[in-house]
Amino acid sequence: MAEYDNTNTGTFFVNDRKEKPNQPDYNGKIDVEGKTYYLKGWKKVAKSGLSFMSLAVNPADAPANTSSSAPAAATVPASDDSPF
Secondary structure, three states: OOOOHHHHHOOEEEOOOOOOOOOOOOOEEEEEEEEEEEEEEEEEEEOOOOOOEEEEEOOOOOOOOOOOOOOOOOOOOOOOOOOO
C-alpha cells in the first residue's frame, strides 16, 4: 500500500481542554509545502451578526512561548561606548 501524502493538508479539532475564554475553540496541525504548523481557531461574531472563525498559525518547530503578553527582556550592551 502506498504511503499517503499529507502535503498541504491539515486537521482541526474541537478544543476539549478549553478552560478560559481566550483559549482557542479549535486546534490542530497543518502541513504547508512540507513544513508543519500548529493551527488555532476562535469562533467569533462580527458586528453585522455574521459568524466567522479567527485563525492563528505557528511553526511546530518554534520554541514554546511561555508568556506571549510579557515584553522582551532588555539586553545589556557589551561595552559602554555610547555618547550619552
